[in-house]
Amino acid sequence: MTAISNKVINRLTLYHCLLKYTCKGKPFIASSEIADLLDLDDSLVRKDIALCGVLGHKKQGYVVDELKKSIEQKLGFSERKEVFIIGAGSLGTALVNYADFKDYGIDILALFDNDPNKIGKEIGGKRVVSLEKLSNLISRINIKNIILTVPPQAAQEVTDYAVQCGVRFIWNFTPTVLRVPKTVTVYYENIVSSFMQMQNASIA
């Protein structure tokens, strides 16, 4: 995947969702229809799609299957991305069960937790492993991505440990801002922010 802006990634992912579910079974789609459904400017949609190297057909628009595959290629959905989930609570469980991850190449290998009642059990077909084993597993199978779903009070301590173990990318679902070395990237899944944006839209 060549570097494209986060905004474009965000929109292309939404177009893909649209083609996958909303337009399922439809042969063609016009950029204006995508624009309308997502409340975007038509010219912006066409520009994004041009980035994927897809050309529209006059009158009929884009071939749905072709456009869907081009987005998958552009965003690298077929490249397997192995991740561990740290925190086998209800959010960790929900993410393991999020069936769509597979279609994006996101492969959750295991969950980690320090609760003896959870260790050794399976959640959504994945094993819950003791957090103590993280270091060993990372060095054996060279995983650099984790999804962090521990309680906020534990987030920094677990992060320090994970970074020591060799983790380089943290997809952070906790409401905690993490102190990490410059070599580590944190992505904040800032859930509450979306809600506040929705509320703000309701007033504006």
Added chain:
Amino acid sequence: MTAISNKVINRLTLYHCLLKYTCKGKPFIASSEIADLLDLDDSLVRKDIALCGVLGHKKQGYVVDELKKSIEQKLGFSERKEVFIIGAGSLGTALVNYADFKDYGIDILALFDNDPNKIGKEIGGKRVVSLEKLSNLISRINIKNIILTVPPQAAQEVTDYAVQCGVRFIWNFTPTVLRVPKTVTVYYENIVSSFMQMQNASIA
């Protein structure tokens, strides 16, 4: 809350997380420390904070408690925002259990589902109600916000029904782009997009 841009809302929410957890117990914080932790420009942080009407003290920076309260006021965390969750699966369960929602004024009143095995039970202290009762409950207690966590294949049908029932704001956790009338606002919690952005950063 006066209208502020989504980017500012996003950053202010992160500053708030930072003050709440990362800086817990600290009396002061400098804008440069916030900027550093979130990999932002110092001047941007100061501009955002100025929007909240808080002035920093020379040398010491901002009073943590004061800044935290000002962000809460600016973003309207103390205003109660009542919501229903539609879809009592693992993601709905995770969101009910997301303790931090309360601090932002987000009050989940009930979950709705059409699974007879779930209806009548409680999840995280909230009742699971039959989806058939949505119309009646909305007209009785005038709720306009829903969190949508149904399977993607059911998302459009449930949305059509919810809109008919009077729902006006949909916080959409499904990977489905929804067709709604112009009077309805959909917020996409585009989970996969964040992951793709993280991957993109790892290549760039």
